[in-house]
Amino acid sequence: MNAKYKKGANLFEDVINDPPFxxxxxxxxxxxxxxxxxxxxxxxxPFSEGFVDITIPYSEINKK
Structure with missing residues (x-):
């Protein structure tokens, strides 16, 4: 989500640092x-953005 936010996506700023969903x-x-x-x-x-889909590449999962 941070990457989408930094790219200018219209995400709520306070949600970026909220506890996990x-x-x-x-x-x-x-x-x-x-x-x-x-x-x-x-x-x-915002509601006007509709559903927000975020894809996490398999290569990033369990990456340490």
Whole structure:
């Protein structure tokens, strides 16, 4: 989310540093490019932005 915010995405600034979301209720999709997490309107951006999808590349998962 920080990367999207830094690129100028219209995300709520205060959400960037909030505690983690309840991931058990977050829809996600497995795609060829990575895991895509879908945020509902108002979760991380204004309603006018609609759903916000963020893809985490598989290469970044469990990377230390």
């Amino acid at each position: 309840d991931v058990s209720k977050m829809p996600f999709y497995l795609r060829d490019s990575g895991i895509t997490v879908r945020f509902y309107p108002y979760d991380v951006a």
